[in-house]
Amino acid sequence: MSINLKNRHFLTLLDFSPEEIHYLIDLSAQVKEEKKQGTFPERLKHKNIALLFEKNSTRTRCAFTVAAIDEGAHPEFLGKNDIQFGKKESVADTARVLGRMFDGIQFRGFKHSVAEGLAKHAEVPVWNGLTDSFHPTQVLADLLTIKEQFGHLKGVVFSFVGDGRNNVANSLMIGAAKTGMDFRIVAPQSLFPDPELVKTAEKIAKTTGGKIRLTDNIKEGVLGADVIYVDVWVSMGEEDQFAERIKLLLPYQVNRDMIEKTGKSETIFMHCLPAFHDLNTTVGKEIYEKYGISAMEVSNEVFESSYSKVWDEAENRMHTIKAIMIATMDG
Ligand code: CP
Numbered sequence: 245m246s247i248n249l250k251n252r253h254f255l256t257l258l259d260f261s262p263e264e265i266h267y268l269i270d271l272s273a274q275v276k277e278e279k280k281q282g283t284f285p286e287r288l289k290h291k292n293i294a295l296l297f298e299k300n301s302t303r304t305r306c307a308f309t310v311a312a313i314d315e316g317a318h319p320e321f322l323g324k325n326d327i328q329f330g331k332k333e334s335v336a337d338t339a340r341v342l343g344r345m346f347d348g349i350q351f352r353g354f355k356h357s358v359a360e361g362l363a364k365h366a367e368v369p370v371w372n373g374l375t376d377s378f379h380p381t382q383v384l385a386d387l388l389t390i391k392e393q394f395g396h397l398k399g400v401v402f403s404f405v406g407d408g409r410n411n412v413a414n415s416l417m418i419g420a421a422k423t424g425m426d427f428r429i430v431a432p433q434s435l436f437p438d439p440e441l442v443k444t445a446e447k448i449a450k451t452t453g454g455k456i457r458l459t460d461n462i463k464e465g466v467l468g469a470d471v472i473y474v475d476v477w478v479s480m481g482e483e484d485q486f487a488e489r490i491k492l493l494l495p496y497q498v499n500r501d502m503i504e505k506t507g508k509s510e511t512i513f514m515h516c517l518p519a520f521h522d523l524n525t526t527v528g529k530e531i532y533e534k535y536g537i538s539a540m541e542v543s544n545e546v547f548e549s550s551y552s553k554v555w556d557e558a559e560n561r562m563h564t565i566k567a568i569m570i571a572t573m574d575g
């Protein structure tokens with residue numbers, strides 16, 4: 245079956261069929277190999293890309309920038325304090341202006357409805373570089389990383405441990421359902437995902453042979469896991485939640501004991517990053533002074549161990565974002 249994603253927005257994996265997701269993963273692997281070989285076909289020559297950021301970013305910003313330049317396009321960073329967006333100009337008007345000048349728009353911000361608004365009004369593809377609800381470009385990189393490690397996605401036992409209702413957990417649940425994984429959220433019940441999204445994921449999983457399970461029981465949740473995945477306990481915009489989250493999630497820290505609970509020797513550890521695994525950050529130090537813990541979601545031992553595939557995962561952000569831009573931008 246031939247797949248054509250031209251002029252499609254990339255706001256959530258819910259909008260993409262399993263075949264389309266596999267197509268994007270395969271294209272990512274292809275562009276990764278091309279780059280390793282030093283081949284640069286410049287498929288996006290003369291394209292201009294707007295990179296609109298309301299929140300901070302290292303990986304997503306750099307991935308879009310490098311991917312665009314590799315392919316011959318020009319990326320333009322537009323920080324929230326640089327342009328009229330939101331203060332003097334609405335989402336709809338900003339979208340219509342950017343859509344007349346740029347060939348694609350990346351948006352990272354708070355409300356998912358803003359990403360949808362940009363997509364509704366800009367006549368060019370809009371790519372979601374993270375909203376409060378979803379982080380689909382991250383998950384495409386995660387799927388590529390898992391496929392590289394295990395050779396397949398279907399049937400992979402995947403345990404997401406921690407804040408089970410954040411943007412990354414939501415997108416992973418959809419990505420796992422679409423690719424037929426055995427997916428578990430391992431979290432306190434108050435941090436389980438939105439029941440409506442769970443229902444949707446379960447419905448998708450039925451069609452792909454996947455499974456979706458939510459549990460607050462760590463032993464059951466990680467038993468047999470091929471992948472243990474964590475994200476920060478406090479996402480951007482929720483910084484007033486540290487005290488409560490630390491209390492709730494400390495038992496869910498990924499450490500050697502948890503990895504051993506999988507009962508598997510080939511388990512890999514993944515994290516979208518940035519991670520709080522040591523005291524080499526300002527926030528890490530503040531947390532240590534206030535709560536006496538030197539790591540949050542993952543121990544430094546696991547983060548630095550051979551289980552950890554976090555640098556492959558970070559690199560794959562660039563290859564997958566490149567594939568998304570090539571696939572969706574008009575040629
Ligand atoms: N994983 C991720 O999205 O990283 P950044 O916040 O640095 O973009």
Ligand code: NVA
Nearest residue numbers: 410475479480516517
């Ligand atoms: N859940 C995190 C992901 C960071 C890449 C956040 O939104 O801050």
